[in-house]
Amino acid sequence: MLNANIENDCCELCGHRIVAGFDELQHPQFENTKIARCCGLQRSLPYPTDKQLKNFYGTLYNSTYKRSFAEAIPDFVLQRAKIQHQWINQHEQRHKLDIAEAGCGWGELLLTFKEQANSLHAFELDPEAVTFIQDRAAKEGIEKFVTVSNEALENSGSRAKYDLVLSSHSLEHISNPLAVLQRWHSMLRENGLLFVEVPREDPVPLNWGVSATQPYFAGHLTFFNQSSLVSILKKADFKILAVESDLGPMTPVLMQVALGPTYDGGARLIRVLAQKAKQQL
Numbered sequence: 001m002l003n004a005n006i007e008n009d010c011c012e013l014c015g016h017r018i019v020a021g022f023d024e025l026q027h028p029q030f031e032n033t034k035i036a037r038c039c040g041l042q043r044s045l046p047y048p049t050d051k052q053l054k055n056f057y058g059t060l061y062n063s064t065y066k067r068s069f070a071e072a073i074p075d076f077v078l079q080r081a082k083i084q085h086q087w088i089n090q091h092e093q094r095h096k097l098d099i100a101e102a103g104c105g106w107g108e109l110l111l112t113f114k115e116q117a118n119s120l121h122a123f124e125l126d127p128e129a130v131t132f133i134q135d136r137a138a139k140e141g142i143e144k145f146v147t148v149s150n151e152a153l154e155n156s157g158s159r160a161k162y163d164l165v166l167s168s169h170s171l172e173h174i175s176n177p178l179a180v181l182q183r184w185h186s187m188l189r190e191n192g193l194l195f196v197e198v199p200r201e202d203p204v205p206l207n208w209g210v211s212a213t214q215p216y217f218a219g220h221l222t223f224f225n226q227s228s229l230v231s232i233l234k235k236a237d238f239k240i241l242a243v244e245s246d247l248g249p250m251t252p253v254l255m256q257v258a259l260g261p262t263y264d265g266g267a268r269l270i271r272v273l274a275q276k277a278k279q280q281l
C-alpha cells in the first residue's frame with residue numbers, strides 16, 4: 001500500500017538499522033512483526049506487508065469494532081471532532097482555506113470546517129466511507145466544494161495546494177510516518193498548518209482490546225508518546241505551534257472500557273498543531 005521502497009527496518013529518526021530483541025513484544029495483529037524502539041520512537045519492526053495490512057483493515061478491523069457507515073456516526077467521533085475543531089481554531093480562524101484530511105472516516109472533522117473552507121478534500125481508502133462522505137456533502141448542500149479521493153493523501157502528488165492538512169487518528173496506522181509527514185509538508189502552502197492527533201500508546205497499552213484474550217486490537221504501526229511525535233514532526237521540517245495531551249474522547253467504547261492493570265493513568269491522546277515555516281534562503 002505505502003512506501004514499499006523504504007528500508008523497512010531503519011529508524012526514521014536516526015537512519016540506523018533497528019534490530020528487534022527476542023524479548024520484545026510480538027505485535028498482536030501482525031505475524032513476524034515485533035514492537036521495537038529506537039531514538040524514543042516505538043514502532044512495528046518490520047512494518048507489516050501490504051497484504052497483511054489489507055487483510056487486517058479490509059475486514060477484521062471494521063467487523064471487530066462494528067464500524068459501519070450504514071449506522072449513525074458514533075458519539076465519540078462527533079465529540080472528538082468538535083473538540084479538535086475548537087482546538088485548531090485557537091490558532092487558525094482564517095476563512096477560504098483549502099483543507100485536506102487524511103483518512104477521514106465519516107468526514108466529521110473535515111466537515112466541521114465547512115464555514116471556513118474554500119475547498120474540502122477527503123482522502124479515504126475505505127469505499128464505504130467515500131460513499132458516505134459524498135452522500136453527506138450532497139445532503140448538507142456543500143457538495144460543490146467537497147471532493148473525495150479513494151486513495152491515501154500521501155499518494156496523491158505533491159503540489160503545494162493546501163492551507164490546512166488534518167490527520168486524526170490516522171498517522172499511527174501508516175507505515176513509515178516520516179515519509180508520510182514529509183509528503184504532507186510538500187502539499188502544504190508556505191505557513192500552512194498540519195493538525196495531527198494520535199493515541200498516546202507508549203508503553204503499548206495491553207488493555208485496549210476486545211477481550212482478555214485479545215488485549216490489544218488496534219492494529220497500529222507506530223506507538224507514539226508526546227516526545228516521539230514532536231521529534232518526528234521536527235524531522236519532517238515542521239515548526240511546532242502547540243502540543244497537548246488529553247484524556248479523550250478518542251476511541252470506541254470497546255477500547256475504553258478495560259482500563260486494566262497496565263494503564264498508568266496518563267493522558268490517552270496527543271494532539272499537535274505544526275506549521276510549514278518559511279524556508280531559509
Ligand SMILES: [Zn+2]
Nearest residue numbers: 011014038039
Ligand atoms: Zn534511531
